[in-house]
Amino acid sequence: MTGDSGSNHSIMIKKIIQIFTLHLSSICLLVQFPSDLNAREVSRSVVQIQNQSEPGSGFFLKVGSKTVFITARHVLGLSGEKVTLSLPGGGKLEIPLKDQIPIDRLDSAILIIEATPVSIVPLEVSNKPLKQNQILSVWGYPISENNTVTKLGSRNGPYLGTPSSIKDGYSLLYEAQTQIGFSGGPIIDELGMVVGMHGRSESMQSSTGQSVRTGKALGIPIGEILAAVSGPSQIGLQIDEKALAVEASRASMKRVYEIMTNSSLSDQLLEELGRAEKGGLPKYCIEISRAYYYTFFSSLPDLSKASSSQTIAKKTDGVDPAYYALGSLVSRKSADFKKSLTYDRILEQTGHSSYLQFSERRLSNEVQLAVEKCSKL
Template sequence: MMRFAYEIPVVVLGAAAIVIVQSPVVVGLTAVEVNNIAKAITVRIDGSNPGSGVIINRQGNTYTVLTNWHVVQLKGDYTIQTPDGQRYQVNPKLVKPLSEVDLAIVQFESTQSYRKPELGNAEQLIEGTTVYVAGWAVADAVSIESSYRFVDGRISGRLSTNKAKNGYSLIYTNTTKPGMSGGPVLDEQGRLVGINGQAITDIRTGGIDFFGIPINTYLQVSSAFVGSLVATNNTASSLQGSNSLEQKPSSVVPSKVDIQSTSQVSTHELENYLRALSAMKPERQEAFEEIRKIVGGEEVPKIDCNDQDSLNYLPQEARDIAVNYCKRSQKILEDNGLTFDRFNQITAELEEDNLKRQVDNASPKLQMSPGSQHVELRFLNNF
């Protein structure tokens, strides 16, 4: 339902009054009315990485849900809980990532009737515009199970689409929680204008920015998938690279490094590098074990201190551990005259064996034990 308000300004000329009737001005819905829409279209996704989603389409008894790729990219069983509390199994072969953005579409079958959202135009969102975010926050110290949340806020910034990493060009003040990734971003008319997906902590200030992907971006990249989903066996997408949650047994995947930007490494700088490496090892191992206990199992998602996105996919407690580790590592590097970028550049040189001879000639106390270079550098390069 759309509301209109009519303004009738009066221009007085002498004793005569000229009445000018303007065209209607759209008045937004109340927050309660928008929430009613949000509740009807938002689903809960349970699985390896709990999250949320939005019913985006229906064809016969097949419903399509739009969510974040990082919500459903890990292998395993997923279920969708609809607004009426019903649960439906997701076929893992029908989980489709969308190219170059952190979005995916999944499907479930039901004879029930569920609401689809009206799509808005995210291009009309400017700083100061009111928006709402809904989703299913995971359990915390107070809630013993996932719970539906509806949060208001305002657009605080816009990024150029071609410069926004993984499509996250909407920035807003809505305080979202883990588990709300994949939930809808709605405008004042209750129209779907984006998909919520990130909360990035600035390790320098502790401040948090909240990000979403415009619905316009989804429409642009989804044209190849309209009408059907191609079955996949969790085929890797462009997101399964340096900014993915790809898991490796007991390791952390190194970030990409521009080898060409690496200048010649002096013996003094190499010794500082090895000294920092030695100091970071026990810190890393302790943090790694603590995070592994929190996430469970033997695998830890990729964590990159130079990529804040990777930290935000962790549960809050694990994220705090990772952020603290990154701060301590940054201090160790600074004490040894290095930055994260320079550390990664030297690491890349070592992994390419470009500095092997220099390592062999370094101070004996700082040399790495045989066979330790490859594994430990891959751990320490990013986490």
């Protein structure tokens, strides 16, 4: 009797835990995507692209006073002279590929929409930088196992940062069990705003030589897509070119920060800095990043260049703690410990811990923190 009673009690506890876990999962989902409103809006923007081989997805986006259509370039490459879109609620829209806006170096395409269909509600661009482990949602029309297109679906997963290598602009890495057909669909944040365009699934080669999906996916930042438009004023789009350049700079600066925290990506840092500089971000942000690179990431530390960049940074904003942290790092690498101690003491005077507690790692973190702030300016 005691054993049976204990067993029943145990079963009851397990059921309560299961119910609680189920409710907790629902609550977490609601926190990530607070209402059905976002899903309804997305469903009125994301469409299926029909072509002669495998279909893909795309979405309508509000840019200034205009509406454009965005998808992956490799999807349009299969479409012939025009692209046919299956609209929400039925109906089709044909867009000539001659209306495609040229975009350099990215696997993305923008098509001009002369008249937005009444069934379409275009999405809007997110102006917030992504955070590590932030939940994202990829939307599109996946193909089933029997090669038929299913209804609009989504795959949710955390943002993971920057992949180990970037090709064709795919600099967003996130968890998402996507299928064929999702290519060209939007990547949405928890507020229903577009942060990028999905285009690829990450895969690896198995021991048998087969390509196996890892459960991670790749996308292109929306700011980078819009900033890569060739001559927006010449094609009639009312786009704030300066705002787009700043957006692209922020995206590049964010990747600079991610590269700083992942030394295996160090060869990409100067290239990203060059892009960030074009958008008019503060010179201080660029120079402390450049000095950091020459101190830690170049094949051989170039302390002369590091010191030069540090000097330029001082002229623009020499009171920032990151400047003194960087000075201490460069001095230590140069074996000028007296100068390093001077910088450490200044840091202490600005409200930081005792200079005796400053390690190279803590000083590096100070510089990285400043660069992260730059990506949000």
